Amino acid sequence: MDEIPARNGEAxxxxxxxxxxxxxxxxxxxxxxxxxxxxxxxxxxxxxARLGISRSSMREAIRAxxxxxxxxxxxGSGIYVTQLxxxxxxxxxxxxxxxxxxxxxVELLEVRRILESTATALAAARITPDQLAEVEKHxxxxxxxxxxxxxxxxxxAFHREIAAAAGNDTMAAILEGLSSRTFRARVWRGYQxxxxxxxxxxxxAAIHRALVAHDPEAARAAAAAHVGEVEQWLRAQLDAPxx
Amino acid sequence: MDEIPARNGEAxxxxxxxxxxxxxxxxxxxxxxxxxxxxxxxxxxxxxARLGISRSSMREAIRAxxxxxxxxxxxGSGIYVTQLxxxxxxxxxxxxxxxxxxxxxVELLEVRRILESTATALAAARITPDQLAEVEKHxxxxxxxxxxxxxxxxxxAFHREIAAAAGNDTMAAILEGLSSRTFRARVWRGYQxxxxxxxxxxxxAAIHRALVAHDPEAARAAAAAHVGEVEQWLRAQLDAPxx
DNA sequence: CGACCGTAGTGGTCCGACCAACCTGCTGGT
DNA sequence: ACCAGCAGGTTGGTCGGACCACTACGGTCG
Numbered sequence: 001m002d003e004i005p006a007r008n009g010e011a012x013x014x015x016x017x018x019x020x021x022x023x024x025x026x027x028x029x030x031x032x033x034x035x036x037x038x039x040x041x042x043x044x045x046x047x048x049a050r051l052g053i054s055r056s057s058m059r060e061a062i063r064a065x066x067x068x069x070x071x072x073x074x075x076g077s078g079i080y081v082t083q084l085x086x087x088x089x090x091x092x093x094x095x096x097x098x099x100x101x102x103x104x105x106v107e108l109l110e111v112r113r114i115l116e117s118t119a120t121a122l123a124a125a126r127i128t129p130d131q132l133a134e135v136e137k138h139x140x141x142x143x144x145x146x147x148x149x150x151x152x153x154x155x156x157a158f159h160r161e162i163a164a165a166a167g168n169d170t171m172a173a174i175l176e177g178l179s180s181r182t183f184r185a186r187v188w189r190g191y192q193x194x195x196x197x198x199x200x201x202x203x204x205a206a207i208h209r210a211l212v213a214h215d216p217e218a219a220r221a222a223a224a225a226h227v228g229e230v231e232q233w234l235r236a237q238l239d240a241p242x243x
Numbered sequence: 244m245d246e247i248p249a250r251n252g253e254a255x256x257x258x259x260x261x262x263x264x265x266x267x268x269x270x271x272x273x274x275x276x277x278x279x280x281x282x283x284x285x286x287x288x289x290x291x292a293r294l295g296i297s298r299s300s301m302r303e304a305i306r307a308x309x310x311x312x313x314x315x316x317x318x319g320s321g322i323y324v325t326q327l328x329x330x331x332x333x334x335x336x337x338x339x340x341x342x343x344x345x346x347x348x349v350e351l352l353e354v355r356r357i358l359e360s361t362a363t364a365l366a367a368a369r370i371t372p373d374q375l376a377e378v379e380k381h382x383x384x385x386x387x388x389x390x391x392x393x394x395x396x397x398x399x400a401f402h403r404e405i406a407a408a409a410g411n412d413t414m415a416a417i418l419e420g421l422s423s424r425t426f427r428a429r430v431w432r433g434y435q436x437x438x439x440x441x442x443x444x445x446x447x448a449a450i451h452r453a454l455v456a457h458d459p460e461a462a463r464a465a466a467a468a469h470v471g472e473v474e475q476w477l478r479a480q481l482d483a484p485x486x
Numbered sequence: 487c488g489a490c491c492g493t494a495g496t497g498g499t500c501c502g503a504c505c506a507a508c509c510t511g512c513t514g515g516t
Numbered sequence: 517a518c519c520a521g522c523a524g525g526t527t528g529g530t531c532g533g534a535c536c537a538c539t540a541c542g543g544t545c546g
Contacts, residue, residue, distance in 0.1 A: 090339060
């Protein structure tokens with residue numbers, strides 16, 4: 001059964017909750033360019049008065065947009081529109097990785113394998129000497145220590161530099177979310193216990209060689225294999241133990 | 244100079260804002276499995292009392308988690324943990340597409356090309372007769388009308404069915420965000436004005452043929468070309484006109 | 487001229503009240 | 517015995533105002 005369409009209204013204020021409406025309105029203002037990136041908004045009190053709602057509701061709307069990475073509130077200073085760059089808008093993406101379990105972890109790694117391999121291929125073609133030096137820095141640092149914490153940190157940085165060299169900020173931001181610290185810490189805890197350190201180092205070395213040679217196909221293959229290893233291990237883990 | 248440590252305190256959780264702390268705590272509860280998907284939480288008033296904060300602050304925390312797709316508030320009933328599926332957690336992903344402009348639109352299409360081509364390849368290998376029938380439904384419906392709105396709707400559904408058939412919910416959810424209605428409406432407005440209807444139909448037909456033949460490589464190529472066409476058109480648009 | 491400090495302005499937190507939607511259970515008729 | 521319909525209680529949604537914590541600006545003093 002269809003709902004009664006009813007309202008043809010103009011102002012038609014009666015939709016959703018008040019807070020939801022405020023969210024949409026501010027989002028629309030930014031979408032229409034009435035609010036530029038970095039610009040400061042009126043005070044909470046002003047905004048609330050303008051949209052005819054209470055400050056509490058306005059604060060919830062602001063909180064929502066803050067979580068989305070659209071706004072940024074600075075205590076004592078004011079509310080500002082973010083730069084609206086990929087990194088800002090995709091900051092929340094990490095919670096997916098944090099809260100996922102079981103089969104979905106494999107799905108995440110599958111997506112990461114696809115994007116990471118492509119990003120590494122792009123990086124092989126475009127990477128500059130400076131960027132390559134940065135990659136090498138983390139590669140050697142990772143091989144020089146036995147502290148799992150430090151290894152993990154350099155591992156993350158290694159892939160982050162490569163993603164940055166690929167030249168697609170959006171892709172880099174998504175990969176960042178797919179590799180959130182807590183996510184990798186959880187998966188790698190078990191993975192590394194099986195003496196996967198050596199293999200990881202070998203794979204990183206292969207990726208590095210492909211970057212130096214500016215060989216996209218080799219880079220794609222090496223990155224895909226690297227992520228694929230973890231993916232397969234995790235897949236096996238899910239089949240075997242009930243946990 | 245170090246701060247005076249002072250507190251040897253017990254609870255002493257003096258970090259970040261009160262609301263931020265509440266967000267982390269609830270997220271942690273879910274992460275640790277103390278809150279199951281679908282489960283109902285205590286009332287706002289209870290939660291606030293338990294964490295020793297005001298209801299206002301607790302509401303902001305709940306609002307934040309609602310935006311992240313972790314919680315769901317039902318008026319008059321209570322607050323519930325969502326199913327924590329990819330679709331829930333990635334709902335906000337669409338705002339990236341909505342608020343992006345200029346070069347970032349190209350980046351988004353590049354990511355979509357990579358994922359969509361892979362998803363279509365996977366679908367070619369796995370799609371069932373039922374799913375294929377659904378895809379065909381939208382294909383024929385899209386060819387049977389001239390209403391841009393309807394074409395767009397069936398176009399979205401066409402790709403959505405294919406993504407679903409690929410069997411990776413996470414990938415499907417990301418693609419959903421990359422193809423948000425407002426995003427495509429904006430880009431396609433100009434694209435279709437150049438008589439791209441015929442080309443779009445041809446490309447969709449090619450994708451469909453590959454699915455029927457269960458030919459992953461052909462499917463990958465067809466999908467990549469399909470998205471790539473729009474990508475190249477958009478790239479040209481950005482170079483030429485100042486707008 | 488520069489470091490210091492006070493003050494106005496702004497976001498952050500709290501409280502208490504009331505409104506609106508939902509759910510339960512009782513009521514009353516069939 | 518069954519079910520429609522109506523209260524009442526529970527719970528999220530909104531409101532207004534008060535106060536706290538931090539920042540930024542400008543004047544003051546050394």
